[in-house]
Amino acid sequence: MFSQYFGNYLLNKNLITTKELKDALEYQKSIHVKLGVLAINLGYMNSAQIQEVHQQQMKIDKRFGEIAIQLGYLNEHQLQNLLATQKQGYLQLSQALIDKKHLTLEQLQNELQNYKNDCQLTTEQLEIIKQGDIDKIVQLFLDFEDSISHKIYNDYVALMLKNAIRLLDETPRLEKTSSPDDYTAELLVCQKIHGEYNIYTAIATDKKTFLTIASKFAGEQFTVIDEMTIASVAEFLNVHNGVFLVNMSNQNIELQMEPHKFYQQAKIEKKEGPYIIPIYLMDCKFDLIISNTELP
Amino acid sequence: MSVKQFKVLLCDDSMLVRKQLKEIITDAGVEIVLEASNGKEALPLIKKHNPQIIFLDIVMPVMDGIETLKEIKKLHTQTKVVMITSSGTQTYLKTALEEGAYDFIQKPWKETQILSIIDRLKN
Numbered sequence: 001m002f003s004q005y006f007g008n009y010l011l012n013k014n015l016i017t018t019k020e021l022k023d024a025l026e027y028q029k030s031i032h033v034k035l036g037v038l039a040i041n042l043g044y045m046n047s048a049q050i051q052e053v054h055q056q057q058m059k060i061d062k063r064f065g066e067i068a069i070q071l072g073y074l075n076e077h078q079l080q081n082l083l084a085t086q087k088q089g090y091l092q093l094s095q096a097l098i099d100k101k102h103l104t105l106e107q108l109q110n111e112l113q114n115y116k117n118d119c120q121l122t123t124e125q126l127e128i129i130k131q132g133d134i135d136k137i138v139q140l141f142l143d144f145e146d147s148i149s150h151k152i153y154n155d156y157v158a159l160m161l162k163n164a165i166r167l168l169d170e171t172p173r174l175e176k177t178s179s180p181d182d183y184t185a186e187l188l189v190c191q192k193i194h195g196e197y198n199i200y201t202a203i204a205t206d207k208k209t210f211l212t213i214a215s216k217f218a219g220e221q222f223t224v225i226d227e228m229t230i231a232s233v234a235e236f237l238n239v240h241n242g243v244f245l246v247n248m249s250n251q252n253i254e255l256q257m258e259p260h261k262f263y264q265q266a267k268i269e270k271k272e273g274p275y276i277i278p279i280y281l282m283d284c285k286f287d288l289i290i291s292n293t294e295l296p
Numbered sequence: 297m298s299v300k301q302f303k304v305l306l307c308d309d310s311m312l313v314r315k316q317l318k319e320i321i322t323d324a325g326v327e328i329v330l331e332a333s334n335g336k337e338a339l340p341l342i343k344k345h346n347p348q349i350i351f352l353d354i355v356m357p358v359m360d361g362i363e364t365l366k367e368i369k370k371l372h373t374q375t376k377v378v379m380i381t382s383s384g385t386q387t388y389l390k391t392a393l394e395e396g397a398y399d400f401i402q403k404p405w406k407e408t409q410i411l412s413i414i415d416r417l418k419n
Contacts, residue, residue: 059384059402167404218312231312238310238355239403242382246402249385257383259309259357 001132003028003093004173004280009115016102022282024096025171035064038082039074049073058166061159061247134158141174144275152197153290156244157277160288163240164279168216173280181270185287187225188266189234190295191241195255200274202289202296203237204266209284234260266296299325299418303345306331307338307364308353308380313403317351317380320410335364342368347375349417351410352397354381354388362388365395378413380405 003025010016016024036050045053045068053067060067065083068074074082094112097103103111116126128136135158144153157174164172185204193199205213207225214232215222222229238260245255268274274291289295304326306314311333318329330345332338335352336359342350350368354361365377376398381388384402392400401409 055406058404218316228311228315231310235310235312235403239382242384242403245383245385249387254385254387256385256387257355259355 303347335359
């Protein structure tokens with residue numbers, strides 16, 4: 001996740017072009033060492049076991065290591081070994097930029113320091129981004145004033161980032177929430193969650209992002225906004241909310257959800273909230289909206 | 297009974313889900329796949345065609361999956377109802393099984409889960 005933040009910073013400073021960043025991120029994928037691959041290399045697990053853990057990850061919000069331990073494929077000591085080996089992961093964008101000759105080593109060192117200073121990050125905060133701990137990154141960027149729902153909202157956003165990785169095969173980047181006085185969503189898919197808490201959830205996008213999400217989730221290329229693309233984005237939100245409900249249910253908080261609703265040119269009123277959270281994907285951005293009052 | 301003779305009903309408000317499930321089921325050899333986007337649409341199809349399997353979503357407009365399951369129970373059919381939903385909470389799972397659901401699959405499903413149900417019911 002550090003790659004998305006630092007890469008975007010270099011892009012904004014015109015130190016690299018969009019093409020160079022994409023190139024580096026693509027190259028980075030080829031040198032990214034996943035926990036599963038490390039586990040195979042170290043002889044801890046076989047490929048069938050890795051597949052099973054990945055399949056479980058699609059359904060329950062747990063990390064690879066947690067599931068592998070639960071299934072008896074790894075012990076705690078082996079997991080610690082894997083994590084220690086993988087910890088250098090944040091270096092991969094840097095390595096990719098240097099390998100591809102987009103930056104020199106000296107430039108890279110300077111820009112890492114500039115990034116920390118410009119973003120006014122403490123060493124501890126920079127470390128959080130480098131480690132890519134999604135739960136901590138959410139806490140770093142978001143500040144939900146509503147104290148009752150604070151923890152739940154944090155969990156909800158963290159899960160959305162994880163689901164963007166799992167279900168859309170994207171590497172999302174979170175930015176600070178905004179609460180503009182006047183907000184109109186070009187396309188809006190909403191779903192209400194109710195029970196012990198009432199949470200109104202929505203994905204707001206422009207047409208391009210809507211098609212990107214629909215295509216990635218369905219695994220086929222869509223070019224027009226129609227019933228099928230709406231169904232696809234709605235199902236992405238539905239599956240995400242479903243996993244959230246299961247997580248809550250496991251904490252003995254029983255929630256239900258209602259069927260989705262779709263709107264065009266939807267005006268969101270600023271009452272108490274809502275929280276509008278920009279989430280950046282590789283080529284586009286969507287707003288995740290959560291509110292305790294009805295949307296739109 | 298061979299898979300070819302099976303009648304399967306897909307009841308889900310998502311056109312995408314119905315399309316994806318239909319592809320898996322027809323590839324498995326089932327020729328008659330019926331579709332409904334909520335429980336109210338599904339009930340007359342069940343009465344008319346008496347399908348062997350229903351894949352039934354829970355969160356749907358008009359008539360949700362749990363209410364539909366209760367109505368299906370009243371029909372005293374041999375139809376096996378497989379709940380297929382994103383919200384696999386303890387409450388939904390418990391209610392569905394109490395109301396006689398044959399199986400419960402949480403979305404996103406794995407193709408083999410769908411195929412194994414057809415395979416089980418074939419034998």
